[in-house]
Amino acid sequence: MTLDPSALPQEQNERFALPFRVPLRVLVAWNPLDTNSGDNEALEFAAWLGRSLPISVRVVSTLLRPWPASIGVLGKKYKKWHKKESQACASAVENALKQVELPRKYWAKEFSTLADGQNEATMLSDEAERFDADIILVGSNAAASKGRFLAGSAADALMHSSPTTLGLAPRKVKLSKKGINRVNFAFVDERCNESSPGLMFASELATYLEVPLRIIAFSPTGIGEVTLSKGGDIATELIDDWHEQALGMLDLARDRVIAAHESLEVITEVGAGKGWANAVDALKWKKGDLICMSSQPLGTLERVFVGSSANEFLRHVPVPVMISPATTP
Known part of the structure; x- marks a missing residue:
């Protein structure tokens, strides 16, 4: 059963120490003119979140322009062109939001905006700041296999620099009509432990x-x-050691969570298999699953930074993901 926070009395609502606001301010990256963007995964992700908690959604469409900002962007022709394109985008966004069945009450007052510039990731970050977004949702590159995530150029850049929580939607992913019905936390990076925020x-x-x-x-x-030297089973030994360490880490993590949330149902699992694809597929996934991940620390800046192991893991996840920025104390 999902909980509607808006229906809670204020004193009951305050007992949840959520690390984000309600309604959640969601910026969706979606471009009606991009024929390589695949289906509406990012929009469907937003609608899916809306089945579980109140949200406020704005859709940003981006256009890459070949000329620098100093040339003609303040002229009447540019302003007329931008207004016309913005209106066309708003119409397309309105139809798309209706198509994914996102209730009108969850649309921001300015539910569609058009940004043009020379760097898509920068435009998305700037719009997230203007909207004061809690999360940026991006879909998969159309070249990804069904149910898998493959970052496009903008998503890849955001995975290494976003100051805002990043949501990733696999291509043509099937989502539960009842919203989120299980939250997963994934230990992927070696610097992540039971004390992870x-x-x-x-x-x-x-x-x-x-x-x-x-x-x-x-x-x-x-x-x-595969090694240059012959003989020895060092890789097997190290994997066995890691498996044992992972089991111990999961036990500590479970104890830590239950100490803070006695009523929460918590289970632990290890996915093992040949390579990342089989390790991920070794676990059973539901249409209502959401994966939360910790970002690697990136100096003293609060930024999302996805390391090589996490990047490989993300190529095989079959459900939506949330990656929060990390900062070094």
Whole structure:
């Protein structure tokens, strides 16, 4: 069962120490003119979130222009062109939001905006700042396999620089009509442990939505087995050691969460298999699953930064993902 925070008495609402606001301010990157953008995964992600908690959605469409900002952007012709294109985008966005069945009450007053510039990731970050967004949602590159995520150029840049929580939607992913019915927290990066702020984020969200929390780690085999020297099973030994370490880390993480949320249903699992693809597929996934991840620290800046292991993991996840920025104390 999902919980409608807007229906809660104020004193009950305040007992949830959510690390984000309600309604959640959601910026969706979607371009009606981009024939390579695939289907409406990012918009469907937004509508899916709206089935679980109140949101305020703005859709940003971006146009890459070949000329610098100093040339003609203040002229009457440019302003007339921009107004016309903005109106066309708003019409397309309105139809798209209706198509994904996002209730009108969750549309921001300015639900569509058009940005033009020379760097798509920068435009998305700037618009997120203007909208004061809590999360930016992006869809997969159309070249991705069905149910898998492949970052386009803008998404890839945001995965290494976004100051805002980033939501990733796999291509043509099937989502539960009832919204989020299980929150997952994934241990992927070696610097992530049971004290990770992302784990607390996931546990607070699961508690708020009154859904189970699954804490997961992965043990992909076959990685690093090809070596120049002959003999020795060092890769196998290290993988076995990591598997044992992962089990211990999951136990500590479960204890830490339950200590803070006694009523929360918490389970732990390890996905093991040949390579990342099989390790991820070794776990059972539901249409109502959401994965939360911690970003790697990036100096003293609060930014999303996805390392190589996490990047490889994301290529095989079959459900939507939220990655929160990390900062070094």
